[in-house]
Amino acid sequence: MTTRTALDGLVAALLADDGRSAWPAAVPRRLGDMLAAMPGSARTGMRLAAAAVDAYACTRTGRRLHALTPAAREDVLSAMGGRAALLPFLDAVKVPVLLAAATERMLHSPQPRHPAPREDPPLLCVPSERWPDRSTADAVVVGSGAGGAMAARTLARAGMRVLVLEEGRHWTTAEFARRPPLERFTELYRGGGATVALGNPPILLPVGRAVGGTTVVNSGTCYRTPARVLARWCDSFGVALAEPALFDARLDEVERTLQVAPQSTDVLGGNGRLALQGADRLGWHATPLRRNAPGCRGSCQCVVGCPSGAKQSVQLSVLPDACSAGARIVTRARVQRILVETDRPGEPRACGVAVQRPDGTVFEILAPLVVVAAGALHTPALLRRSGLGRHPRLGRNLAVHPAVSVAGRFPHPVSGSPAVLQSVGIEELHADGILLEATAPPPGMGSFVLPGVGRELRAELEGAEHLATLGAMIADQSPGRVLGRSHPLPYYNLTPDDGRRLLRALHAMAEVLFAAGAVEVLTGIPTAPRVRTMPQLADVLAEAPVRRLHLSAFHPTGTAAMGADPAAFPVDPYGSLRGVRGVTVADGSLLPSCPGVNPQITIMAAALSVAEEVLRRDGV
Template sequence: MSDHAGRAATGLVGALLADDGTRPWAATAARRLDTVLASMPAPARAGLRGAAAAVDAYAFVRTGRRLAALGPGEREHLMAALGARPALAPVLDLLKVPVLLAAGTERMLYEGARGPVPAPPEDPPLDCVPAEEWPARSTADAVVIGSGAGGAMAARTLARAGLRTVVLEEGHHHTTASVGRRAPLDRFAELYRDGGATVAAGRPPLLLPTGRAVGGTTLVNSGTCYRTPDHVLDRWRTTFGFGLAEGMPQRLDEVERTLRVATQPLDVLGDNGLLALTGARRLGWRAAPLRRNAPGCKGSCQCVVGCPSGAKQSVQLSVLPDACAAGARIVTGARVRRVLV
């Protein structure tokens, strides 16, 4: 990376982390970002570096100085101004994942050196078979492609109905213990397709990181469980004639019970969440912490690379064990390229 690009990356990391110099691990996160980018496909690397340069140029236009030359408060105001511009906000979204991944790795390495990490609980059993050990030909009543949120629920429903069900998953099975033993950066390339750089085309384009493991994207999301609003269900029913919308509230109740969804306690909220609640209270707005499927969350801030404590009830801990108990089997390392009928 050139000196100019390096300074841009340093300023960007400091701005996104709101670094005030009090966290030792934050100072080296910019160097770690190079390692994150190296794990991505070349087009993704070029796009991310271009986005970082764009943010740096935006800072120069607004302030006459580059990001790295701004103080913490100035960076904070700049990021707020950038995020408020619809045309530029997606640029920040594109940059957050690799920056937070780099920062999370540095933080884990720093804090891990200060003391032992408690052993995680043992995961529920799954019937997983690597693709190389699966027969070349086999039969089933139902084949489910993907073991993420939709695939897991489909597999559980089919298996409980008595159908011989096989789930094909492109990625591998990562236990809570194996996640906790590895630094976030070491998990990243394995847990995401295309290095987490999948983009959904549109205006604006959206970063859509896709999980590649048993549990799918639920393994690497933040655990937020946003219930489908009533006005959306009404539109599905009246505009599109979507009959299933009639019983959706009851189905969502069942999903939330399975995933152990609850309001996030305040003790593990980050500063951004606490500031949002304070601002809402002063403005007289109604606000509360998000509902998440993470009972007992330890606040490790590693949701996007697998929960190291097993608190987040992604589907490989909550739904797939039920599916396997009902007879479903999971083939790992099996990428489906074509469906022949």
């Protein structure tokens, strides 16, 4: 038995491949390409799972899965699915298969023709292979995402010689337009999108890796930092930069840069319109989301790079300004460590960075200022590798937005017209830390997993245009941590209170869908995947363990938090890392608690604040 044959058989069984359609036969190859981009542990796990199902088929029928008839293959999976303990296993296996299957089905269908994408503004990007072994700068910025881009622009505009280091590569809008979504997905996300926070339960935690960071692959939703959050940061944690009037001015600047505005209704799509309709019938507050996507064409591919160039991720909006002011971006550059010297007894100071190219060779950039903006998962690891991770709270205080999705089936098609990936926000429960958003990701790329196996799953996939999806995220109370030096290892346990809020969110989303006219709601709960009434859902939720939900999480923050108390916060209230001079943190790590909303413009405003503080402190 070969692993490839086992994987082929598993895909054929899950998708009820009877040879009558061309696209299912192409899924194993697509799946193999996707697994190749993932960490070794994910590849091994998927292949072992396929081998285990194949072994079960042999035990039950005496034949391998790929050698069985379509009906016999389905009988094998149905027998497995009849055992409650195996349902989570089967659903976990379905996730990558659905990603590959939805892509192949899309490619085998007629595709709408879109206008040519906008031309990108120029960037001064140099691959690390062409960068010299020794160079100098006034400031090095590690990371080109929301925080790093804003810090780089601010420092460069003040006349500093700025180098931005990015581990990923530069993607153009034209590349996004011509490559299938799944191919972009596996390259734009770290580990092919398979980053997982270990814990109870393990939670998928996808983060981007490209020039522009996660802003390239987020939804474009731009919530301002809630006033109650700023008040807490300022009053409870002593973060003077979070003083509401001051921070609001920074948010205004970020919104101008990103051209943030309410999403126009012409591309809300069926999901968004149904969310507004359902919320209105319930008397709940809902509105089109504010987004950084002027002229959005509704391609609904934000999470794999906007193919029209409408979404103003920072490689289109902030980094071009930084480069116009003289900054340069070195791509495919992994920072090994921050270089430190001691010019006075007991007072270490940063003097640059050591950086690794893809071929393993190392170059150095000497600079008196290092701005760390590698993200909440990678910033603690970099500081530890550099010998700067001694503060006991570094890597702790990890906050994320745990998320869950449901889908409603409607008698009429929902998708098919231009649509925004995240279109409408429902804030009825926001005071309790629950935010509902209408979502319409590319097929197979959402956190929602279609129910069933075999013919049932195939029918769900082929009837997906009748589904409207809602997603909910909660402001967590379950602080996790990031371990590791070479590679970060996030660890996160969901608290019972957060679990109850996720169930409450699921209940609320079903209310909206039924109010909008859904004939059934797909719950995402393996043991009870469908309900037709709210009382039926209430019974299901009363028995449903939260850890059986399909959970994902987004927006990691807080792992190098800023605050006034030196014992509680690794970073001072102005963004400087304690214990060393010349190191400033300017990413989501800074945020002292969960912001409760999509955090991009909060992170950018914080980075702007700390970069301006550097200029003020150094008299630039």
